[in-house]
Amino acid sequence: MLVEDYSPQKRDNKTIKLNTGFVIVGGGLAGVCAAITAARQGTKTVLVQDRPVLGGNASSEVRLWILGATSHMGNNNRWAREGGVIDEILVENLYRNKEGNAVIFDTILLEKVLVEENITLLLNTSIYDIKKSNEKTIDNVIGFCSQNSITYKISAPLFCDASGDGIVAFKAGAPFRMGAETKEEFGELFAPDTSYGELLGHSMYFYSKQENSPVTYRPPAFALKDITEIPRYKAIGKDDKGCRFWWFEYGGRKDTIYDTEEIKYELWKVIYGVWDFIKNSGEFDGVENHTLEWVGTVPGKRESRRFQGMYMLKQQDVIEQKTFYDAIAFGGWAIDLHPADGIYSKLSGCTQWHSKGIYQIPYRSFIGHEIENLFFAGRIISASHVAFGSIRVMATTGFCAQAVGMAAHMCTTNAILPKHILEGNYLKTLQNKLNIIGQSIPDIPIARDSNLVSSAKVTASSTLELNTILFDGEWMSLKTAAAQLLPLQANTAYEFVVEANAEEDTVLKVQLRSSENTKNYTPDLILETYKFQLKKGQQKVTISFKSTFKIDKYAFVTFIKNNKVSLKNSNKRFTGILSVFNGTNKAVSNTGKQTPPLDLGVDTFEFWIPQRRPEGKNIAMTISPAIKAFNVENSSNGYVRPWGGANAWVASLKDNKPTININWGKEVEVKEIKLFFDTDYDHPMESTLMGHPEDVIPFCVRNYRIKDQSGKVLVEKKDNYQTINSIHFKTPIKITELVIEVMHPSIDVPASIFEILCM
Known part of the structure; x- marks a missing residue:
């Protein structure tokens, strides 16, 4: 029993002082990925999150995918899902939670953090102050x-602000911006004027479900009374839920930090009013048994402070796909800006303009000159308002934060500051370390001297040798x-033969296309066009192209729309090839072709996009000569996904026991083996709400x-589903040969x- 007498003096809370190697403030996806990356390299890390769950906007509190x-899958960025820790998380979620339950996703994130012995996790802890040891150095952060x-009170030589609103960077005095730059400042032609708005607002979501009997709904007094206050109210569907209502947005004309509570109340007003409209307006059939299952209590924030780093990413960097010497990641979401009036705007809920491919993101956008031991991560990194419209999405922020975690480890190991990474060989080391964990920085392969297999x-x-995509599927219109x-x-x-079925005599138009940029997948170059007279019924069509390429590259055997024609497809799927369609995807403003105004600084081009499995089967065809792009040399070329080429060894389906033999001809010492498998980097793997057709990607071994030269089994794996398999040996093994048998x-x-990869 504790009895404590009256104290005339103020009591203080219990205080715990922690001293660590790296402190990350913010447990959203960026903070989680940074923490896991640093911890796995051996850096003691404290991860501080002000909420009861991890994930930020991806958590069950907000439920954004x-x-x-x-x-x-609505743009031309093929095989572009982010790699490394963020990929590992999404693949794990697919395996356990393909239905997209946000509560299950919470547990996956929590598990990933808790199993790391080098992470100390503090949930429900808000950092509210910092202390400096000098003008440019943070000594500790203070939270409750x-x-x-x-x-x-948490002290460390290095800090990362991944808090969303930038509380640490703000308190430390780092320069920041809120709102949109003018067109004149950076020459960004997409920069909005004040009538459109300078900030993106917050959103809140709701879920509904059906009961077995009718459910009455009587709205609270604060619910929106007049649904016509929402200009787009006719877009509301009774079966939509969660982030289908991303356009329930408000606050773009408010202070998106200090007015957050006011914004939240307005969004609650909207949601409960919308549910009243769905249930009681009489305009929706079949809603009698519908009930409101969940409404968000925490608004999903898009934009607030953006901190000025050593480089500020701009519109031109995104659209023109600029390259950077200090590239550490890539982006590819559209430049996605929203009207500041949000749900009350008469304008479209968003304006999205895509680039023709992915673009590089530089390390300098994550560090500043002023606070020397502070990294930025998440949505506060150094970017203009326009470029922010692309880099702000969670897979991109988590992906970029992996570079922060790796850089922090290098800083603690070498007793250097974040800016010193740009000096000497540190930058190349950082890039290579990231690629070894799956980062796939564009045009930067894993260094050959990092991989014993190279020798x-x-x-x-x-x-x-791809000479036939078997004619064993259905007819595809x-x-x-x-x-x-x-x-x-x-x-x-090449010559291609396909099978066509014509409903009547007609003309089939076929083209050979490729991309002007050899690493893009936008077919903006039409090299050859042929027209074939088809008779009613089934027939073979032989297409002989004359064009050749100076280098290996991807090309499109293209069949122009004709409602009267179907092509035979195939049940066979192969790593590094897929079918694409000049289709639409309303979710990302894809209407088949991007046609921006001439004065916007954005490209005009067509979208050629895949279909989600089980659709999107390959077009059946014979190919002469056979495509020989899947050689075993690919397995040590430094690329871990298709990029300019397939970059994979693919076995023949006729081979009953596919095997790779690695022979050094002398004894080598190996402490780790990494195998990089195909988990379809084209699949977005949305974490919540959207279900997926499978829990294991069909391409994944x-x-x-794995055996040594004597036939001893070093590793046997069954039921793998992950992209990267890392095999660590407590004591390095000495071998002259490795044999890898796969099914x-x-x-x-x-x-x-x-x-x-052998190291």
Whole structure:
């Protein structure tokens, strides 16, 4: 029993002082990815989150799906899902939670953090102050946990602000911006004027469900009374829920930090008024049994402070796909700006303009000159308001934050400041360390001297030579133009034979297309066009192209829309090839073609996008000569996804025991083996709400064994589903040879490996 007498003096809370190597403030996706990355490298890390759950906007408190460069598969960014820790999280979520339950996703994030012994996690702890040791150096941050009434003082040589509103950077005095720059400041032609608005607002979501009997709804007094106050109210659907209502947005003309509570109340007013409209207006059929299951209590924030770093990303960097010497990640979401009046605006809920491909993001946008031991991460990084419209989405922020976590580890290990990463060989080391964990920085492969396999003789039991995409599928209508995207080889002219079925005599138009930028997947170059007279019924069509390429590159065998024609498709799927369609995706402002005003600084081009499985089957065809883009040499070329080429070893489906042999001809010492498998980087894997057709990607090798030169089994894995498999040996092994035996994922999908890394 505790009895304490009256104290005439003020009592203080219990205070705990922590001293660590790295402090991350903010447990959204960016903070989580930074913490896991740093911790796995060996850096003691404290992760501080002011909410009871991790994930920020991705958590069950807000329930926004995670997206990035893949953009709902609605743009031309092929194989662009972010790699590394964020990929690991999304693949894990697919395996456990393909239905998209936000509560389950909470547990996956929490588990990923709790299993890291180098992370100390403080939930429900709000950082409210900082102390400096000098003008440019933070000494500690101070926070309070509402659940245990403990004040924490956390000291470290390095800090990362991933808090969303930038509380640490703000308190430390770092320069920041709120609102939109003018067109004149950076020459950004998409910069909005004040009538459109200078800030993106907050959103809140709701979920509904059906009961077994009628449910009465009587709205609260504060609910919106007149639904016509929402100009787009006719877009409301009774079965929509969650982030389908991303356009329930408000606050763009408010202070999105200090007015957040006011904004929240306005969004509650809207949601409960909308539910009253759905239930009681009489305009919706079949809603008698519908009930309101959940309404968000925390607004999902889009924009507030943006801190000025050593480089500010701009519209031109995104649209023109600028390259940077200090690239550490890539982006690919559209430049996505919203009218400041949000749900009360008569304008479209968003204006999205896409680039023709992904773009690089520089390290300098995550550090500033003024506070020398502070990283920025998440949505507060150094970017203009326009560029922010692209980099702000969660898969991109988590992806970028992995670079912050890795850089922090390098700083603590080498006793240097974040700015010193730009000096000497540190930057190349950072880029390579990131690529080894799956970052896939564009045009920067894993360094050959990092991989012992580079010095070995590598052979395979078989290699796919793609001369036939089997004619074993259904008929696919050309009501939408379609194309087969293939990795063609240099100095080679190809002939293709397809099977067509015409409802009547008609003309089939076929083109060979490629991209002006060799690493893009926007077919903006039409190289050849042919017209074929089809008779009613089934027939083979032979297409002989004369054009060749100076280098290996992807090209599109393109079939122009004709409602009277169908093509035979195939049940066979292969790593590094897919079918695409000149389709639409309303969710990302894709109407088949992007046609911006001439004075906007944005490109005009067509969208050619995949379909989600089980749709999107390959177009059946014979190919002559066979495409030989899947050689075993790809397995140590430093690229872990398609980029300019397939970059994968793919076995022949006829090979009953696909095997790779790695022979050094001398004894080498190996402490770690990494295998990079194909989990379809084209699939966005939205974390919540949207369900997915499978829990394991069909291209992924599930079962494999690794043996040494004597036949001893070093590793045997069954039921793998992850992209990267890392095998660590407590004591380095000495070997002269490795034999990797894999099983085909299925009878329709051959085994493949992007990269084998031995260190």
